[in-house]
Amino acid sequence: MRVRWRIKLTNEPARTLSKHRANIDRDSNQFCFPIQMTSIFFSESSKNIGGQELQLLEQAVGLKAKGYTPYILCRPGSRISQEAYKLGLNVEFVAFRNAIHPPSVLRLANLVRLHKPVAVVCHSSHDANLCSITVHALAKIGLLKPRPTLIRMRTYQPGPAKAFTYNQMFDQTFTPSQALKDQLLQNSGVLPEKIGVLYPGIDFESIAAAAALGLPPELDARLSDLQQRPVIAHAAMFRVEKGHSFMLQVVKALLPQFPNLLYVAAGEGETRQAIETEAQRLGLGKHVVLPGMLNPVAPLIKRADVLVMPSSYEPLGMSQIEALGLGVPVVVSNVGGLPETVKSGVTGYVCPAPHAPGALDAWVQALGAVLAEPHKARDMAALGRQTVLAQFGKQSNIDGLVGTIQTPRLGRS
Structure with a gap:
């Protein structure tokens, strides 16, 4: 009986034929040659x-x-x-x-x-x-x-x-x-x-492992001070559309209800110095921490009471997904792809974008609810965790x- 042979390419790393002869798959009558490893930019x-x-x-x-x-x-x-x-x-x-x-x-x-x-x-x-x-x-x-x-x-x-x-x-x-x-x-x-x-x-397992790592000593000390609670985390590059300036207004409005509130905005970018100056002008110096770039940022998110994404433009966003993966409550803007990641009132809160009518009041109300009822907020985040694990593997x-x-x-x- 005549045996017919076919060539089958594999994903094994390439070697010279003198050191790596073609394998024969006798069940399927195929020669198995390795593929040359390919580069990608x-x-x-x-x-x-x-x-x-x-x-x-x-x-x-x-x-x-x-x-x-x-x-x-x-x-x-x-x-x-x-x-x-x-x-x-x-x-x-x-x-x-x-x-x-x-x-x-x-x-x-x-x-x-x-x-x-x-x-x-x-x-x-x-x-x-x-x-x-x-x-x-x-x-x-x-x-x-x-x-x-x-x-x-x-x-x-x-x-x-x-x-x-x-x-x-x-x-x-x-x-x-x-x-x-x-x-x-x-x-x-x-x-x-x-x-x-x-x-x-998103590598949720790696994020969970990273969340147990330490933070820079000065920031760790601020977060370990039980007199400075609750903690709002914001992890985003400093650009106008990321909403840092808006968050300063929200923080100021929340202080009567939460006088020891701490807002930690991690990241780098073009507006960082302006935000630092504005925080001082508003008298928020002791309530605002700008630690710069944190990599990983998971240790900060894990220790926060809530993570915010107050963007005026956001095709999707990543920080809120990582926060939900860690079971941390989130509040995000109703722009772009953010509502694709958070179901308002179920897995977190979706509020109007910073320049929308009624945005400040909506954000103050949503964050007030999260910070006043932390157990309920954590239950919502737990449901959000199940959602993002399935959606963003x-x-x-x-x-x-x-x-x-x-x-x-x-x-x-």
């Missing part, structure tokens, strides 16, 4: 670090576990480079000074030809434009075959979506929420099949990304 042009950058690192670690070789493309001196080194990830520096920076294009061209990535996953505006321009240019002149899949992680959309960007520059764009996808598709010229929703994957995010990378792209050669 993750680009990020921000010098600061927040939820978006931490998600990039999670994805890189997840793909490394699946046999890929990830490279983090970032600016020299950026915080993400420091965190990437800690995780044992490869780092390549690119200036990313603006969206059409010629030295960055040349640098990217050299990196692409050197490492031959199977995909380039872009996380910010400047790096996304530069990576797309570079890859398309190299492919057009025949210096890059096959062309890597271009994936854009779009975590916010500051203005009207441009159809060319989404239809031509990238093979697939992922948003972290249905709300942001709907916003992009308000431009009827954007092809719906080019936009997908990929909920962030880490593996589902990694699987979705890998599926896109491995799906044949029309016209790819």
